[in-house]
Amino acid sequence: MRRLPIYILLDTSKSMEGEPIESVKVGLETLTTTLRSDPHALETAHISIITFGSRARQVVPLTDILSFQPPDIRAWGSTPMGGALSLVADRIRDEVRKSTPDQKADWKPLVFLMTDGIPTDHLDSGVAELRKVKTGMVVACAAGPNADKDLLMRITENVVSLDTLDNASISAFFKWISASISATSQKVDLGKQDNKGDDGATLEDLPPPPPEINLH
Amino acid sequence: MKTVKTRAKTVKTRAKTANTRTKTVKIRTKTANTRTKTANTRTKTTNTRTKTANTRTKIVETKTISGKTIAFEAIHFASGGMKDVHYTTDKANVVAFFRDPVDRRGMERLKSIVGPYREGIFQNDGGEYWSELFRWPTDIVEHGGRVGVVVPAYEPHFYFKTGSIDNDTLNIKGKEKQGKWFSTCRNHNKLLHPEERGDWLSRIRSMIRVSRAVRRMHAAGLAHSDLSHKNVLIDPVSAKACVIDIDGLVVKGKHLPDVIGTHEFIAPEAVATSHLDRNDPKRVLPCPVTDQHALSVMIYMHMLLRHPLRGGKKHHDDPATDESLAMGKRALFIEHPRAHSNRVKPKQLRPEERKWGDPDKIPYTISGPYLTPLFKRAFVDGIADPRARPTPGEWELALMRTLDMIVPCAPGCDMGWHVHDGSNRPRCPSCGHGHSNQVPLLEVHSKRGSRHTPNGTRIAVWNKKSLFRWHADSEFVPNERLPVDMWGRVGYMQFHAGQWFIKNLGMEGMRNVSEDCEIPVGEHVFLKPGQILLLSPGERGHLVHVKMTNQ
Secondary structure, eight states: OOOEEEEEEEEOSGGGTTHHHHHHHHHHHHHHHHHHTOHHHHHHEEEEEEEEESEEEEEEEEEETTTOOOOOOOOOSOOOHHHHHHHHHHHHHHHSOOOBTTBOOOOOOEEEEEESSOOSSOHHHHHHHHHTSOOSOEEEEEESTTSOHHHHTTTOSOEEEESOOSHHHHHHHHHHHHHHHHHHHHHHHTTOOOTTGGGTOOGGGSOOOOTTEEEO | OTTOOTTSEEEEEEGGGSOOOSHHHHHHHHHHHHHHHHHHHHHSSOOHHHHHHHHEEEEEEEEBTTSOEEEEESSOSEEOSSEEEEEBTTSSEEEEEESSOOOHHHHHHHHHIIIIIHHHHHSSTTGGGGGGTBOOOOEEEEETTEEEEEEEOOOGGGBOSSOBHHHHTTOOTTSBOBGGGGSSIIIIIIIBOHHHHOOHHHHHHHHHHHHHHHHHHHHTTOBOSOOSTTTEEEETTTTEEEEOOGGGOBBTTTBOOSOOOOGGGSOHHHHHTTTSOTTSTTOOOOOHHHHHHHHHHHHHHHHHSSOTTOOSOOOOSSHHHHHHHHHTTTOOOTTOSSOOTTOOOGGGSOGGGTTTTOTTTSOGGGGHHHHHHHHHIIIIITTTOGGGSOOHHHHHHHHHHHHTTEEEOOTTOSSSEEEOOSSSSOOOTTTOOOOSSOEEEEEEEEEETTEEEEEEEEEEOOTTOEEEHHHHBTTOOSSTTSOGGGOSEEEEEEEETTEEEEEESSOTTOEETTTTEEOOTTOEEEOOTTOEEESOOSTTBEEEEEEEEOO
């Protein structure tokens, strides 16, 4: 069975402390619950969580929805976003199955990134690393007033934003990720993933986002 | 709420006072509330928006195009691929609003669906019979710049009662029973609670209903155009099925399809030509023949828990290209008798797929002598030649005949029932169990001219199996045309003190031909090998020859 890999990159820098980080945790729980009740996602979706606060770390390796447990995360340190992008490129290279004479390739991975600030490391080297691997759609979310949407456009043209960093906005974002994964896992189940990569698939291929999420 | 436009009258009412007719609805509301609660306590902040939404439900009141007043909840409870679905206040119906605008042609189609097409099916002979096989739109609503259809709400048995294993670890209690839950090894055999799974008998019965529903649509010249796991609800527990999402009907030369279908179910010729413009004469769009492919795939998946075209063959390094070749231009049956390149590779299977996912262990031929040739026509001949595909009516008949050929298996067997292969030592292909007692088979003969000759059907006998009018006489067929008072049993079979007998409860003129005597209603006859019994003396009455197996 072809798997649909999903990488979720979360900013866990100091500024996320309090309501934002708690909302992210609840968001991950909602995501888990939603996808576990979706018979299409249960068949194909696999999730990995990468956090970036003080340093980029893969807190959950690529895991089947059924065994996936939302990780305990803490807000701490700076915003090494470039490091997180290099790390996800490295993990994709390692974890996503390629086509061999004996094996069908996995679907191209979906990547979701959420940040409330601006990178404290070298973003462009991370972007360059990410370009070296094949991905499906990459979505970056600028959460709250201090995130820089234009900077995120350097990672992907699929940038969304949240006006505020409160529970309502963050939970809306996670619900939308869940809906996007459900829709994609159903489509890939059906073989219609728009696998043109970053420069082909657009946000219009995902379910319409709730009012809390702005498109750019 | 932004969704409520000024034209309509809005009233606030407490959600609790809303008349909740079905249990499932209550369950759903409860879950929604608890979830929000958790979110709130965890984050310490109160999310006022959500709270308002949960404790108070705004109601929209408006008129349908037929002039009826309709009141529905302003907030949708579900969102499908194309529609947002709202409950009416009495929960008997839903209003499903299309998110995209509906153009003039689309509106014409909807009007035909709620009008003449609906009347054609529901207001003819046996019309009432169809109401549980379809959720057919009854009316149209235009509100807030959007167009919606009024559809009867799903019956309660189409929502999970027990849900998944380990005290519903997946939290699916109260959710819709989509076909996908029952048609993959992982979902069905590993994750669903055993109480939700049903058995092979109930799977055959629910597939009879799906076939019958599609047969009826096709008879009216309508193609569903998107038969899939999402658009057919299945309840293996009560053996029911219901075709939903009937708003995209295709009528040749009149209503064109909006969607190409759902990929696992799209006919190979439609996949292979999907890159062409929709006006290109070579482009294949949904029509009754593509419905026939979808129906065949659905029956295969429900009976065998795997997809007929998803095998080990790799066509391309790019996953999307590979997939569309596998479902389209290079589609090949994984159990093709001669071309073996798409056979399943057992080492690619997950642990829970190793039995049902492997056709070497459970070949499609376990489906018996009536279904096997239809699967062959659908996936060996019908891939390249759509005309070879079985019609829904053929599936319905073959499934009904198969229903009479299955026998119960040992407790704990994951099929529960299996087709009696006609041999002297029938065994279950899944658990390998045989039978401890004799198993009689009744070979059915029909009159041709003045003589009775075998009509190709057999009735496998098991304890307390009922005999119905259609077993005794071809005059009767168990479908929408059979009057309600003709559905009762007219006899049953029982094993008692080492012997099998048939009890006659209502077969007038039943005779034991071997001993030339009548078997009056209320009497019974012991079954002996080679015995000949006449079940009905009518022109289309059946004669059965008794064969004892497992001697």
